[in-house]
Amino acid sequence: MTDDHAPDVKSTRFRMIDYGCIAMMILPLVACMILKVLFTPASEGVHITGAMIYFEIPAPMMPIIISESQVNSWAVMISILGLCLYLTHGLTEKAVCKRQLAAEWIVEKCRKLVHDNMGDYFSAWSPFIAAIMGLSAFSSLSCLLGLYAPTSDVNITVGWAILVFFLIMYYKFRGGLWNYFVGLFKPIPFFAPINLIGEIATPVSMAFRHYGNVLSGAVISALIGPALGGLSKLVLGWLPGVLGEIPFLRIGIPAALSIYFDVFSGLMQAFIFAMLTMLNVSGAVPWDEWNARKEKRKARKTKLEKTAA
Amino acid sequence: MDISMAVGLMLGLLGLGAGIAMIAGIGPGIGEGNAVAKAVEAIGRQPESKGDVTSTLIMGCAIAETTGLYALIVAILLIFVAPGSFVGLLKDTVKELK
Numbered sequence: 001m002t003d004d005h006a007p008d009v010k011s012t013r014f015r016m017i018d019y020g021c022i023a024m025m026i027l028p029l030v031a032c033m034i035l036k037v038l039f040t041p042a043s044e045g046v047h048i049t050g051a052m053i054y055f056e057i058p059a060p061m062m063p064i065i066i067s068e069s070q071v072n073s074w075a076v077m078i079s080i081l082g083l084c085l086y087l088t089h090g091l092t093e094k095a096v097c098k099r100q101l102a103a104e105w106i107v108e109k110c111r112k113l114v115h116d117n118m119g120d121y122f123s124a125w126s127p128f129i130a131a132i133m134g135l136s137a138f139s140s141l142s143c144l145l146g147l148y149a150p151t152s153d154v155n156i157t158v159g160w161a162i163l164v165f166f167l168i169m170y171y172k173f174r175g176g177l178w179n180y181f182v183g184l185f186k187p188i189p190f191f192a193p194i195n196l197i198g199e200i201a202t203p204v205s206m207a208f209r210h211y212g213n214v215l216s217g218a219v220i221s222a223l224i225g226p227a228l229g230g231l232s233k234l235v236l237g238w239l240p241g242v243l244g245e246i247p248f249l250r251i252g253i254p255a256a257l258s259i260y261f262d263v264f265s266g267l268m269q270a271f272i273f274a275m276l277t278m279l280n281v282s283g284a285v286p287w288d289e290w291n292a293r294k295e296k297r298k299a300r301k302t303k304l305e306k307t308a309a
Numbered sequence: 310m311d312i313s314m315a316v317g318l319m320l321g322l323l324g325l326g327a328g329i330a331m332i333a334g335i336g337p338g339i340g341e342g343n344a345v346a347k348a349v350e351a352i353g354r355q356p357e358s359k360g361d362v363t364s365t366l367i368m369g370c371a372i373a374e375t376t377g378l379y380a381l382i383v384a385i386l387l388i389f390v391a392p393g394s395f396v397g398l399l400k401d402t403v404k405e406l407k
């Protein structure tokens with residue numbers, strides 16, 4: 001850059017754009033919370049249900065359902081976009097803002113992770129891996145705001161897993177379709193159905209692992225509150241009047257459990273989903289066959305050129 | 310047979326099924342225990358490799374947990390999702406029989 005000068009951090013325009021980015025981060029999530037409050041029916045007690053259905057779009061085969069998890073995941077996406085715009089606003093060659101250092105740290109860490117796990121050939125994949133990891137982590141963390149975490153809906157995680165499955169298949173077909181089908185019968189032909197199931201099991205296990213962990217955390221968090229309320233009633237029930245009604249065990253304990261079930265397992269699963277994506281995709285490339293194919297193609301090309309000349 | 314009795318029987322059997330499904334929790338328990346034991350041994354032998362061992366351990370534990378999570382999903386579905394559909398199905402068949 002030739003006309004690279006430090007942006008005026010104090011100027012009104014810079015600040016307005018900053019506030020816009022921050023609003024982009026917060027407003028979608030707030031809108032989701034309001035939507036949830038508007039659509040939740042008044043009820044008492046514990047209710048563990050799936051994602052609420054906001055509205056249905058009529059379609060010829062069956063209505064397309066727009067559910068809470070879809071809306072929330074789009075809100076999380078917009079919010080992450082806002083975060084990225086905020087972090088990368090006012091980049092300079094020499095870092096002046098703290099946020100630039102944060103952004104550089106994230107990018108460097110992600111590049112290093114992808115390079116270490118996927119090798120040189122895939123080192124351009126860090127944006128995709130970072131996107132999957134960030135979306136998964138923030139989706140799981142959105143349950144801290146009282147939203148229905150998109151990852152506790154099986155449809156969302158299966159969608160990601162299908163995406164990863166297509167990527168794996170693409171790289172497996174690099175060695176040639178015929179080689180792939182022969183590889184299914186590899187040790188002995190009897191193994192073909194088992195190998196086929198193994199191919200499909202990868203995305204299924206990825207999707208169900210993530211979904212199961214987040215969902216079980218949400219269910220346990222939903223059950224533990226009322227259970228502790230009942231327990232404290234049992235302990236303090238003999239006190240007269242209002243004193244016996246205070247659910248003192250509900251103070252703090254659910255929050256401590258939530259650190260494990262919501263925060264830790266959500267972040268853990270995000271990391272594992274990204275890790276498995278990297279390992280599966282980079283392990284899917286049949287290097288020997290691919291190189292052989294490349295050389296064959298090159299040889300054919302030179303042969304054609306020779307015959308043409 | 311009385312409809313309420315049939316519903317009660319069905320709910321009870323669903324609860325039993327969920328309980329039996331959670332027997333699968335034994336597997337990951339043993340597996341993760343083994344993994345942690347080996348990790349502790351490794352750290353004891355080479356304390357400087359603690360960071361690497363810990364991160365690999367957490368990753369491996371989360372993957373070993375998968376079978377337990379499958380069982381948990383089955384149990385959760387049996388307890389919270391299946392009764393709604395099955396009881397509705399039962400009532401419909403009783404109505405048709407009448």
